Amino acid sequence: MLPKHPLRDRFLTRLDAHLRRDLAVPDGARLRVAFSGGTDSTALLAAVAALAPVRGYRVAAVHVHHGMAAAADAWAAACAATCDRLGIPLEERRWEGEAAPGESPEAAARAGRYALLEEALAPGEWLLTAHQADDQAETVLLFLARGAGLDGLAGIQRKRPFGSGWLARPLLPFTRTELEGFVAGLGLSTVADPTNRDPRLARARVRHRLLPCLEEVMGADVAGAVTRSADLLQDARAVVEGAVADHLGRVRPDPDRPGELQAPALADLEPPLARHVLRAALREAALPLPERAILEQVRGLAAGDKAAGWVAWNGGAAHRSGTRLLLIAEPGAQEGAVPDAWAPAEGPLEWPPLGLTLRAEQETAEPPWPAPEQAQLLDAEAAGPVLGLRTPRSGDRIRPAGGGTERPLGELLRGAGIPVGRRERVPLLTDGAGRILAVVGVATAAAAAARPGRPAWRIRLDWWKRPWPGAVSGTPEAGTPGSGTREQREGE
Numbered sequence: 144m145l146p147k148h149p150l151r152d153r154f155l156t157r158l159d160a161h162l163r164r165d166l167a168v169p170d171g172a173r174l175r176v177a178f179s180g181g182t183d184s185t186a187l188l189a190a191v192a193a194l195a196p197v198r199g200y201r202v203a204a205v206h207v208h209h210g211m212a213a214a215a216d217a218w219a220a221a222c223a224a225t226c227d228r229l230g231i232p233l234e235e236r237r238w239e240g241e242a243a244p245g246e247s248p249e250a251a252a253r254a255g256r257y258a259l260l261e262e263a264l265a266p267g268e269w270l271l272t273a274h275q276a277d278d279q280a281e282t283v284l285l286f287l288a289r290g291a292g293l294d295g296l297a298g299i300q301r302k303r304p305f306g307s308g309w310l311a312r313p314l315l316p317f318t319r320t321e322l323e324g325f326v327a328g329l330g331l332s333t334v335a336d337p338t339n340r341d342p343r344l345a346r347a348r349v350r351h352r353l354l355p356c357l358e359e360v361m362g363a364d365v366a367g368a369v370t371r372s373a374d375l376l377q378d379a380r381a382v383v384e385g386a387v388a389d390h391l392g393r394v395r396p397d398p399d400r401p402g403e404l405q406a407p408a409l410a411d412l413e414p415p416l417a418r419h420v421l422r423a424a425l426r427e428a429a430l431p432l433p434e435r436a437i438l439e440q441v442r443g444l445a446a447g448d449k450a451a452g453w454v455a456w457n458g459g460a461a462h463r464s465g466t467r468l469l470l471i472a473e474p475g476a477q478e479g480a481v482p483d484a485w486a487p488a489e490g491p492l493e494w495p496p497l498g499l500t501l502r503a504e505q506e507t508a509e510p511p512w513p514a515p516e517q518a519q520l521l522d523a524e525a526a527g528p529v530l531g532l533r534t535p536r537s538g539d540r541i542r543p544a545g546g547g548t549e550r551p552l553g554e555l556l557r558g559a560g561i562p563v564g565r566r567e568r569v570p571l572l573t574d575g576a577g578r579i580l581a582v583v584g585v586a587t588a589a590a591a592a593a594r595p596g597r598p599a600w601r602i603r604l605d606w607w608k609r610p611w612p613g614a615v616s617g618t619p620e621a622g623t624p625g626s627g628t629r630e631q632r633e634g635e
């Protein structure tokens with residue numbers, strides 16, 4: 144039992160009302176507190192532990208041990224001591240990842256932490272984090288300074304579905320000072336994260352320099368006002384999200400094909416709504432969001448008279464083909480390598496570095512099958528609506544149709560008699576994500592092989608610059624289909 148102190152009961156009453164009324168946490172809920180050992184999460188853990196006997200909550204704590212921080216062991220030990228004191232079970236998860244190129248260590252640690260916290264959550268459980276009002280004000284100001292829209296300005300979300308349960312932030316209505324007051328009377332020790340004061344981090348500068356300055360200039364509680372704005376915007380965001388989800392359902396009829404939209408349905412929407420719907424579609428298709436001006440071009444592509452066209456941006460592209468608007472990923476070109484080429488399957492697709500043109504025609508797959516040197520017949524569903532051409536990369540593997548196990552691509556090329564110096568320029572036919580569908584002139588991947596009676600793409604490749612060395616022969620002239628015998632090219 145923790146000591147009673149003057150702030151304790153008032154704090155617990157407010158938190159209790161917030162949990163039940165605003166966050167709709169049911170009595171008897173299983174709560175998992177994301178516990179860093181800092182003041183905020185200590186306040187949260189102690190408070191829900193105190194409410195547990197009244198509300199029937201089953202409370203546990205989860206701590207992510209960030210192997211990289213020098214003090215990580217000490218923090219984990221402090222968390223264990225506090226949980227012991229409160230009689231709360233603690234689960235420790237270890238993060239051993241590292242930042243990707245261009246990613247900050249803080250962002251990598253945060254992403255890793257949320258992934259581990261999600262993993263730790265059992266179905267129906269509530270993950271509670273201890274973000275409070277000052278965190279909210281800092282977050283909103285940071286977003287504002289970076290030119291964010293509604294999403295960013297609405298700040299840290301109060302509650303949202305998370306894994307198989309919920310994520311909630313019950314301390315958002317409380318200030319840092321209120322939490323410090325609550326914890327100070329409990330006799331629990333807490334750990335301090337030195338990065339909170341590190342002036343190299345923008346958040347620390349907002350906390351220690353910008354907010355005090357704003358409060359002095361305004362002579363008012365700016366943090367409180369910014370938090371209220373965020374609260375209002377969270378309601379607005381929920382309304383917009385609901386409307387966007389409804390419209391997305393009409394513009395993108397098949398959720399299993401998240402990148403395939405109906406251009407006329409999108410064109411019918413008012414431009415701001417259309418841009419929101421496009422953003423939501425791109426997010427669901429896990430594609431990078433372009434800036435607003437590019438989104439507007441994509442909207443214009445859907446609404447314009449032209450039945451075909453492209454808009455591309457860093458990492459993604461939109462292609463209009465009749466009434467279809469395809470949102471697709473741009474497979475990254477490797478430095479120094481032949482750049483990848485890709486296009487909607489109805490092409491044609493030209494690939495200047497190797498002088499190739501790809502044409503695909505829809506048909507129903509029926510025997511007899513074409514010989515691999517002449518054409519490739521691919522199952523249309525397995526291939527998908529976008530086809531690409533690329534050269535081999537290290538780590539490529541293939542399970543060829545017609546038997547055999549999955550093996551390194553190099554092994555297949557060696558077996559097919561393609562000389563060493565040429566193997567890195569063998570054209571691979573891929574789907575829109577760069578997965579190998581066929582090794583041109585050599586083999587089709589088992590997963591992409593055409594099956595009788597099903598829709599198929601009949602692929603024809605023309606070499607208009609020079610034939611692909613190793614697999615074909617013939618006069619390298621425009622419109623010559625890739626056919627011929629391998630032997631004739633071997634000596635080249």
Ligand SMILES: Nc1ncnc2c1ncn2[C@@H]1O[C@H](COP(=O)(O)OP(=O)(O)OP(=O)(O)O)[C@@H](O)[C@H]1O
Pocket residue numbers: 176177178179183184205206207208209253256271272273274278
């Ligand atoms: N190592 C950790 N293990 C478990 N929970 C943690 C850990 N670090 C932080 N948390 C939880 O996240 C809350 C916010 O912490 P902090 O402000 O440090 O996060 P952040 O890095 O700013 O990221 P974000 O605000 O997106 O969560 C803490 O109050 C706590 O509930």
